[in-house]
Amino acid sequence: MTADRLGLMDENPENEQPLLEIFMKGGKRLKPQENIVEIRQRTSATVASLPEEVRRIEKPIALALEISSSLEELVERTKNRELVNS
Numbered sequence: 290m291t292a293d294r295l296g297l298m299d300e301n302p303e304n305e306q307p308l309l310e311i312f313m314k315g316g317k318r319l320k321p322q323e324n325i326v327e328i329r330q331r332t333s334a335t336v337a338s339l340p341e342e343v344r345r346i347e348k349p350i351a352l353a354l355e356i357s358s359s360l361e362e363l364v365e366r367t368k369n370r371e372l373v374n375s
Contacts, residue, residue, distance in 0.1 A: 290338050290339055290340070290352065291340070291352070291353065292352055292353040292354065292355050293308075293352045293353070293354050293355070294354075294355040294356070294357060295354065295355070295356050295357065295360055296356075296357035296359060296360050297357065297359050297360055297363065300357055300359055302357075308335075339352070340352075
């Protein structure tokens, strides 16, 4: 992993793993509950995928942040709408 990317919920870029997943919708569980062993394995794998410079305790660096073009377009449309309505 070299960067973190913010995008819209319905974007699904290839070769990317979302950090957040939908587990509940309309009060219903979408995925089975994980046990503590599964949570530990998933978390360990996620942390291990980060560069050492990000994981270190002393003077860590932040991952670069990329914003998807779809999210940038939505932000611009929202800003323009606010200008028109003010």
